[in-house]
Amino acid sequence: MSRSTASKAVSEEQSARVAATASADSAKTAKGERARAGLKAAALRVLERQGYHRMRIADVTQEAGVAQGLFYHYFKDLKSLTVEVLSDFASASNDPEEIEKDVPRGDWYARIYAHNLVIVRSYAKRPGVMRCMLQLADEDEAFSALLRENYRNQLMWLVDLMPRLFPDVKFKKHQALMVVYSLAGIGEGLLREYFVNESKTLRAAKLSVEQFAELLSTMYYRALFLQNPNEKQLKYTRNLTAMVRTL
Numbered sequence: 001m002s003r004s005t006a007s008k009a010v011s012e013e014q015s016a017r018v019a020a021t022a023s024a025d026s027a028k029t030a031k032g033e034r035a036r037a038g039l040k041a042a043a044l045r046v047l048e049r050q051g052y053h054r055m056r057i058a059d060v061t062q063e064a065g066v067a068q069g070l071f072y073h074y075f076k077d078l079k080s081l082t083v084e085v086l087s088d089f090a091s092a093s094n095d096p097e098e099i100e101k102d103v104p105r106g107d108w109y110a111r112i113y114a115h116n117l118v119i120v121r122s123y124a125k126r127p128g129v130m131r132c133m134l135q136l137a138d139e140d141e142a143f144s145a146l147l148r149e150n151y152r153n154q155l156m157w158l159v160d161l162m163p164r165l166f167p168d169v170k171f172k173k174h175q176a177l178m179v180v181y182s183l184a185g186i187g188e189g190l191l192r193e194y195f196v197n198e199s200k201t202l203r204a205a206k207l208s209v210e211q212f213a214e215l216l217s218t219m220y221y222r223a224l225f226l227q228n229p230n231e232k233q234l235k236y237t238r239n240l241t242a243m244v245r246t247l
Contacts, residue, residue, distance in 0.1 A: 036074045038064045043085045048128035052082060052135050083143050086133050089126070090150050096157045109229040113217040115154070116187075120213045123195040131196045155180050183223055187216040211236040 042064035046055050057078055061068045075081040099118055103110045123130055137144040155177075162176035163169075171179075193199040194212070207215070218237040221229045228241040 032074070035066065035070065038066070039071065039074060039081065040085050040088070043081055044089065044126075044129065047082070047085065047132045048126055051128060052132040055082070079140075082132070082136065083140060086129070086136055087143065087146055089122075089129060090133060090147055094150055094153065096154075108225070109217060109221050109233050112220050112224075113213055113233075116216045116220070117209070117213040119191070120209050120216070123191050124209050124212075127195040127198075130192075134192075134196075151184075155184055183220060186220050186223060190216075207236070 039060060043055070043060045046059045046063050050059065055078065057071050058068055060078075060081070061071050071081075075084075096115075099114050100111055103114050133147065137147050159177050159180045162180065163171055190202070194202045194207075214234065214236050218229055218234065218240060221227075228244075231238055231241055234241070
């Protein structure tokens with residue numbers, strides 16, 4: 001065997017070893033990511049059932065079906081896991097373009113409804129998690145800042161459109177922002193009382209997610225435009241179009 005042939009063989013062997021090592025590392029990384037994702041998914045379920053203050057590491061690992069010692073391979077402590085899980089939950093479906101992808105152009109009621117539907121579904125599916133988010137926001141400044149930033153981003157699409165939507169208003173500095181924040185408060189208390197606190201008085205209404213989103217959207221639309229949505233788009237709140245004071 002010539003020297004060049006031998007060198008080529010060695011080089012190919014080294015390349016094969018590197019490739020094998022890279023493949024093994026990739027497999028380990030993929031396995032680790034699956035294990036980490038499994039712990040996060042388990043934590044979300046435990047948070048929903050038990051709440052933030054009652055959750056233990058053993059609860060999470062048992063829910064995930066892994067040894068308790070595995071937890072510390074992926075997370076520093078229970079709080080860091082909780083912050084990451086709730087941050088992911090809070091940031092999910094936060095893209096206006098994605099939320100409005102099926103909304104007809106220029107249909108403002110449908111736009112408002114699409115955003116409210118995302119919010120109501122979150123409350124309806126994970127009321128316990130929503131409670132945990134409020135609790136953690138009171139205790140963790142960084143998480144509280146994240147929630148506020150997400151909330152601001154959810155509103156800015158409308159803030160930016162307000163001057164064009166109402167050109168005759170000639171908004172003062174920051175006024176459009178203040179108006180949108182004021183309107184955004186519509187339904188916040190109702191969502192918490194209905195889904196998180198489970199008010200018996202309110203729950204007696206037995207609203208579906210779609211009915212709840214329609215109610216919020218109708219009231220928001222009325223407050224924003226000082227008129228009712230198109231009756232053809234309404235079901236649960238169609239009768240509210242008659243809720244107009246006549247002098």
